Amino acid sequence: MKTKTAIATLAIVLGVSGHSFAADLVFTSWGGTTQDVQKSAWADKFAAEESVNVVQDGPTDYGKIKAMVEAQGTTWDVVDVEGDYAIQAGEQGLLEKLDFSVIDKASLDPRFVTDYSVGSFYYSFVIGCNKDAVAACPASWAELFDTAKFPGKRTFYKWSAPGVIEAALLADGVPADKLYPLDLDRAFKKLDTIKADIVWWSGGAQSQQLLASAEAPFGSFWNGRLTALAATGVNVETSWAQNITAADALVVPKGAKNKDAAMKFIAYASSPEGQAEMAAGTGYAPTNLKAPALMDPALAKTLPDQQTASQVNADMAYWATHRDEIGERWYAWQSK
Incomplete structure (x- = not known):
């Protein structure tokens, strides 16, 4: 015993x-x-x-x-x-x-x-907007990059990863099936047009805070963060037009x-x-x-x-091959 x-x-x-x-x-x-x-x-x-x-x-x-x-x-x-x-x-x-x-x-x-x-x-990068903070919400990447029609701050993902480069090219008129190889010169030229109005988010919680406070009343977000934010009572509008998938x-x-x-x-x-x-x-x-x-x-x-009607699949294999070189240029551009 x-x-x-x-x-x-x-x-x-x-x-x-x-x-x-x-x-x-x-x-x-x-x-x-x-x-x-x-x-x-x-x-x-x-x-x-x-x-x-x-x-x-x-x-x-x-x-x-x-x-x-x-x-x-x-x-x-x-x-x-x-x-x-x-x-x-x-x-x-x-x-x-x-x-x-x-x-x-x-x-x-x-x-x-x-x-x-x-x-x-x-997940998808989608366009999110705080409807209570603006008169109208952008519904496409082209509109999100249009500071004349949609003045004010807008927010994007801070880090070098699939999503923002593709959004810039789509906003500039590149067809979804012609995105790769990425035209970095064209993408950064387009990003230059809104650089002064960008507030960067480094994580999902920060992106939600920026939208809820209307510090940046619209921008590019992970779709799940908008769903969660809407559940808290924030009047969120989500546009799935050319949503960009990544995994x-x-x-x-x-x-x-x-x-x-x-x-x-x-x-x-x-x-x-x-x-x-x-x-x-x-x-x-x-x-x-x-x-x-x-x-x-x-x-x-x-x-x-x-949400596949106009969905754009980010090319993970392309990014894997070019991840380092894109990152080097991305962070150099951000720091200017």
């Missing part, structure tokens, strides 16, 4: 009562409301099913991933990254190949699947200590059920093609995968 009591006590101390012990699995993402939903929709449920403690970390940092891998000291197991980075990092040897005997990719949107990544969610991806950094558990976590997160709950909580589109059937039809109709 004493022996059994001692073993039980030790099990409680180790946190393994009734289950075999498993090391913590570290999931890293961007923080904010999106990671909150990733935790509730994926991490908490996966932890309960697999008896694995899922630790949240963040924000995602590409420099840190590179440093950890090169130092052979990887501490992150699954990371939410931008889609173009996932392609580039895989090519650079910074990621583990995914195990598709564990991860079922049969129903995953093939646009967001590589040897090293699967889609976490996908986040789930990856496993090279040398991850819990690689097997990481593959199971990604399998859960990319399942129809995991993707349906993630989409319902964020307003971003699921990357599993079976997920919409599990969702409230009224909600499913509001997501980017239903």
Whole structure:
């Protein structure tokens, strides 16, 4: 009896009562409301099913991933990254190949699947406007760049990534099917016409604050942030005209200590059920093609995968190849 009591006590101390012990699995993402939903929709449920403690970390940092891998000291197991980075990092040897005997990719949107990544969610850059702050709202990229018809500040994503370059070219009349290769000279010339009126947002929460306060009463936003802002009572108008899609991806950094558990976590997160709950909580589109059937039809109709009439798909492979050179020019232009 004493022996059994001692073993039980030790099990409680180790946190393994009734289950075999498993090391913590570290999931890293961007923080904010999106990671909150990733935790509730994926991490908490996966932890309960697999008896694995899922630790949240963040924000995602590409420099840190590179440093950890090169130092052979990887501490992150699954990371939410931008889609173009996932392609580039895989090519650079910074990621583990995914195990598709564990991860079922049969129903995953093939646009967001590589040897090293699967889609976490996908979103659209759309035009958002605080209707209570202006007389009229821009409904196209051309109108968002028209400071005569729509005077005042406008807001755009600060970082070098798919979205703003494409919007500038579309505003300047480039047909959607002729965007690539990106004409950077033309894009920056167009951006110069509104540069003095741009307020940059570096994260989703900041973009919402800028719109709600009317510091920037219109601009380019992640669609899910506008959905969430409208739910708080802000009078938001969203234009889906030529909405520009991009995606986040789930990856496993090279040398991850819990690689097997990481593959199971990604399998859960990319399942129809995991993707349906993630989409319902964020307003971003699921990357599993079976997920919409599990969702409230009224909600499913509001997501980017239903806004395809004039939708523009950002070319993740192009961005992966040219990510560094575009970034160098982008930040040089911003600093002028």
